[in-house]
Amino acid sequence: MIEFRQVTKRYDSDHTALRQVSFQLERGELAFLTGHSGAGKSTLLKLLMVMERPTAGDVVVGGQHLNRLPKRQIPYIRRHIGVVFQNHQLLFDRTVFDNVAMPLEVMGVSPTDIGRRVRAALDKVGLLKKEKMNPMQLSGGEQQRVGIARAVVNKPPVLLADEPTGNLDPDLSADIMHLFTQFSQVGVTVLIASHDVALINAMDRRQLTLEQGRLIAGGHSGH
Amino acid sequence: MATDSRQSPENRRGARQGRSPSASPVRRYLDYQRRVAVDAARRLWRTPVATAMTWTVMGIALALPVALLLLLGSVQGVSAGWEDSARITAYLEMHVPVEQAQSLADDIEADGRVTSVVVINREQALADFRESSGLQDVLGFLEDNPLPHTFLITPEEGARSAEGVASLVTFVEGMEDIERVQVDLGWLQRLNAITDILTRSAWALAVLLAAAVVLVIGNTVRLAIENRRDEILVAKLVGGTDAFVRRPFLYTGTWFGLGGGLVAWLLIQLTFWWISGPIERLAGLYNSEFSLNGPGVEGALVLIVVAMVLGWLGAWLAVKRHMDDIESGDIAGG
Numbered sequence: 001m002i003e004f005r006q007v008t009k010r011y012d013s014d015h016t017a018l019r020q021v022s023f024q025l026e027r028g029e030l031a032f033l034t035g036h037s038g039a040g041k042s043t044l045l046k047l048l049m050v051m052e053r054p055t056a057g058d059v060v061v062g063g064q065h066l067n068r069l070p071k072r073q074i075p076y077i078r079r080h081i082g083v084v085f086q087n088h089q090l091l092f093d094r095t096v097f098d099n100v101a102m103p104l105e106v107m108g109v110s111p112t113d114i115g116r117r118v119r120a121a122l123d124k125v126g127l128l129k130k131e132k133m134n135p136m137q138l139s140g141g142e143q144q145r146v147g148i149a150r151a152v153v154n155k156p157p158v159l160l161a162d163e164p165t166g167n168l169d170p171d172l173s174a175d176i177m178h179l180f181t182q183f184s185q186v187g188v189t190v191l192i193a194s195h196d197v198a199l200i201n202a203m204d205r206r207q208l209t210l211e212q213g214r215l216i217a218g219g220h221s222g223h
Numbered sequence: 224m225a226t227d228s229r230q231s232p233e234n235r236r237g238a239r240q241g242r243s244p245s246a247s248p249v250r251r252y253l254d255y256q257r258r259v260a261v262d263a264a265r266r267l268w269r270t271p272v273a274t275a276m277t278w279t280v281m282g283i284a285l286a287l288p289v290a291l292l293l294l295l296g297s298v299q300g301v302s303a304g305w306e307d308s309a310r311i312t313a314y315l316e317m318h319v320p321v322e323q324a325q326s327l328a329d330d331i332e333a334d335g336r337v338t339s340v341v342v343i344n345r346e347q348a349l350a351d352f353r354e355s356s357g358l359q360d361v362l363g364f365l366e367d368n369p370l371p372h373t374f375l376i377t378p379e380e381g382a383r384s385a386e387g388v389a390s391l392v393t394f395v396e397g398m399e400d401i402e403r404v405q406v407d408l409g410w411l412q413r414l415n416a417i418t419d420i421l422t423r424s425a426w427a428l429a430v431l432l433a434a435a436v437v438l439v440i441g442n443t444v445r446l447a448i449e450n451r452r453d454e455i456l457v458a459k460l461v462g463g464t465d466a467f468v469r470r471p472f473l474y475t476g477t478w479f480g481l482g483g484g485l486v487a488w489l490l491i492q493l494t495f496w497w498i499s500g501p502i503e504r505l506a507g508l509y510n511s512e513f514s515l516n517g518p519g520v521e522g523a524l525v526l527i528v529v530a531m532v533l534g535w536l537g538a539w540l541a542v543k544r545h546m547d548d549i550e551s552g553d554i555a556g557g
Contacts, residue, residue, distance in 0.1 A: 049460070072465070079462035089457055106463035110251050111258075150461070 001027045001158060001189040002048065007057035009043050009213075017043035019213040020057070025191060027157070030184035031218070032200045033193040035210035041193040044210070045160055048191075049083060050074045062157060079107060082151030082188075086163035088143050090135040096122070096146050097131040103154045121153040122146075125179060141172035148179060152188070159183055161192040165199065173199055256470075263474035266447075267482075277443050277479055282486025284436050285530055288429035289518065290491050295422045297516050299415075311376040311392060312405045319400045321345075324372040327400060331374065336382040336391050341375040348373060371402060433533055440479050440537025441544075444472050448545050455549050469542045476538020477531050484530030488523045 002025040009018040018040045025031055033041050046052040047059050050066050059066040062080060069077060082103075090099050097118055104114045122128045125145040127138075135143055144164060151159060161180065165173035177199065184190045191208075194200060200207060209217035267274040313331075315324055321344060328340045348370045353359050378391055388406055396404045448455070458468050495517050506513035518526060 075459070075462045075464040075467075077462075078460065083460060089453075089460070091454055091457060093454070102457060102463075103461040106458055106461055106467050108251065108255050110254070 001025055001029070001062060002191065003058070003060040004044075004047075005058040005060070007047065007054045007059055009040075009047065009052065010055040016213055018047075018054075018210075021210075021213075021215045021219075022057075023208055023215060023219045025189050027189055028184055028187045029206065030180060030190040030192070031206040031208055032203070033191055033208045033210065034195060034197075034200060036195070039210040040213045041210060042162065045083075045162055045191075045193055048158075048160055049081060050077055075106070079103065079154060080156050080158060082154075082156040082159045084144070084147050084151045084159070084161040084164045086166045088135075088147035090143055090146055090150075092134060092136045094134075095132050096127065096135055096138070099135060099146055100131075100150045100153050102150060107154065117153055118149075121149040124152070125149045141168050141175070144168065144172075144176060145179070148176070152183060157188060159188050159190045161190070161194075163194055164192060165194065165196055170199070174202075177203060259470050260474045260478075263471050264478050266471075267475065267478055274479075274482065277439065278482035278486045280439055281436050281479065281483025281530065281534070282490055284432040284439070285483060285487035285526065286490035286494070288425050288432055289487060289526060290494055291425040292422065292429065293491070293495075293516060293518060293522075295418050295425060297513065298418050299422075300513075300516070310406075311374075311378065311388065311395065313374040313376060313395050313401050314403045314405070315372040315374070316400050316402045317371050319372060321372065323400065324374075327398065328374055331376060331395060331398070334391075334394070336379045336387065336394075338377045338379050340377075343373040343375065345370045345372050433529075436483065436530075436533045437537040437540065440476050440534050441541040443479065444476050444538040444541035445545050447475055448472060448541060448549075452549055455546070459549070465546065469539075469546060472542050473535055473538050476534040476536070476541075478534070479537075480531035480534020481527065483534065484527035487530060488518065488526055491518060491526075 004021050004023050007018055007021045008016065010016045021040075021044065033044060035041055043052065047054055047066070048061060050069060053067050057067075061077065064077060066077065091102075100118045100121055101114050104117060109117070119128060119131065122131055125148055127142060127145055127149065130138065130142070135146055138146065144167075148161075148164070151161075159180070164180075165176055168176065173196065180190050180192060181203075207218045208215060315327070319327075324342060328342045331337055332340045345368050349362070349368045352370065353362050356362075374395075376391070376395065378388060382388065382391055392404050392406055395401060455468050495515050499515050502513070502515055
């Protein structure tokens with residue numbers, strides 16, 4: 001589902017964020033992306049979201065070569081990639097419902113379908129009763145779950161998460177991870193950038209470890 | 224647009240009878256456009272003072288050149304009317320007796336280019352002059368009547384062009400016993416020249432103010448874009464196309480245009496109503512049929528549509544210029 005082939009990303013002559021990174025994630029696979037801050041985790045995720053283009057190598061998602069993608073095609077690729085952010089990027093000028101509805105709005109889904117699918121997603125993360133609230137009124141864990149609902153509302157085949165448990169206590173983190181596991185069980189490829197070592201070890205899943213832009217562990221399937 | 228929702232009833236029924244509520248993609252798209260348009264209008268409504276101010280600025284900027292052009296149009300209509308009634312005045316030599324003058328007038332009237340010739344007897348002319356000038360006493364000192372017989376020659380309609388009149392003048396001048404021929408079109412030509420200059424200036428003003436309107440709307444929309452920066456970022460992240468992100472702002476600009484056009488129309492109507500009284504009085508003093516022509520229904524529609532296009536254009540420029548600045552690159556921290 002996701003494939004990196006000898007991917008290098010150089011920002012300028014003295015800063016290389018990724019060096020010849022190669023790995024492959026299958027459909028329904030859940031993997032962690034670990035490493036110190038500055039090791040290149042964010043860059044790797046940005047390449048997947050086509051916020052950045054690789055300097056060399058190939059990024060392939062669902063058979064699409066992202067580096068050859070024309071600019072106007074980028075939005076359509078992003079509709080196949082759900083993203084959960086550490087700071088959730090929720091909009092506080094609208095309700096929980098409207099936040100989750102955004103990916104469907106941009107696709108031009110009809111209001112009735114939007115209602116049905118948003119409620120299904122909120123139900124999944126256990127926030128169905130809070131759809132009319134403003135995200136500001138929710139706790140950190142709940143806000144993160146709204147972010148997850150928004151990431152999965154249009155049933156993307158790929159789900160990326162950037163430090164999704166960064167600000168949460170261990171119980172809430174475990175809840176969130178449980179959600180991610182469920183998504184991978186229905187065939188979603190999940191890649192979670194995290195440096196929460198305890199949590200990652202507890203999950204016992206494949207780990208892609210970056211160090212100074214190089215993939216030093218987990219590059220080949222199986223662990 | 225608001226009209227998008229008013230599509231043919233068949234279409235609507237078709238959508239309802241369809242298996243899914245979203246059966247027709249065309250209808251879905253139009254529905255969506257309508258929602259965006261309504262949402263953009265609501266946002267303007269939520270800041271009534273700011274919106275009204277933008278409308279007023281736009282209205283004034285549009286009303287000024289349009290009112291000027293309408294006024295000049297009315298003036299040109301008048302001068303065209305006067306040109307039609309161009310008359311040639313021919314003064315006979317002093318010694319010509321009235322019978323000879325009459326036969327000469329008949330000769331001129333026989334010419335195909337002439338509709339009528341009115342002979343003004345010199346005695347009559349003096350009497351008229353005495354009456355209208357208030358110089359009875361002064362004129363009483365005169366031994367002789369200083370005025371000659373005069374012809375007022377009205378050209379045939381086909382001969383009322385500048386060349387036609389000129390050739391007619393040469394013809395009459397060439398006749399015996401004619402002292403002098405006068406065509407007082409000079410002031411009319413000057414008036415025409417002045418209105419031409421003013422019209423061009425008004426157009427130049429219109430272009431400048433239209434540019435100002437575009438910039439004002441552009442700036443207002445730029446602020447709206449800044450205010451919704453987060454929303455644009457998220458929309459781009461979840462796969463919103465550029466068109467999707469731009470659309471609300473283009474509608475915002477168009478609504479600004481609609482409001483501005485309406486304000487401009489109102490201002491013009493008010494101004495014309497305000498000055499129509501004095502203008503009619505002035506025209507009455509000149510025995511003129513002059514009247515101010517307002518924009519009319521058609522003109523009002525054109526004004527509003529032009530205003531909406533300008534609003535849209537301003538929004539488009541702002542969107543083009545600022546939307547690309549908002550890239551999702553800075554969103555994923557860490």
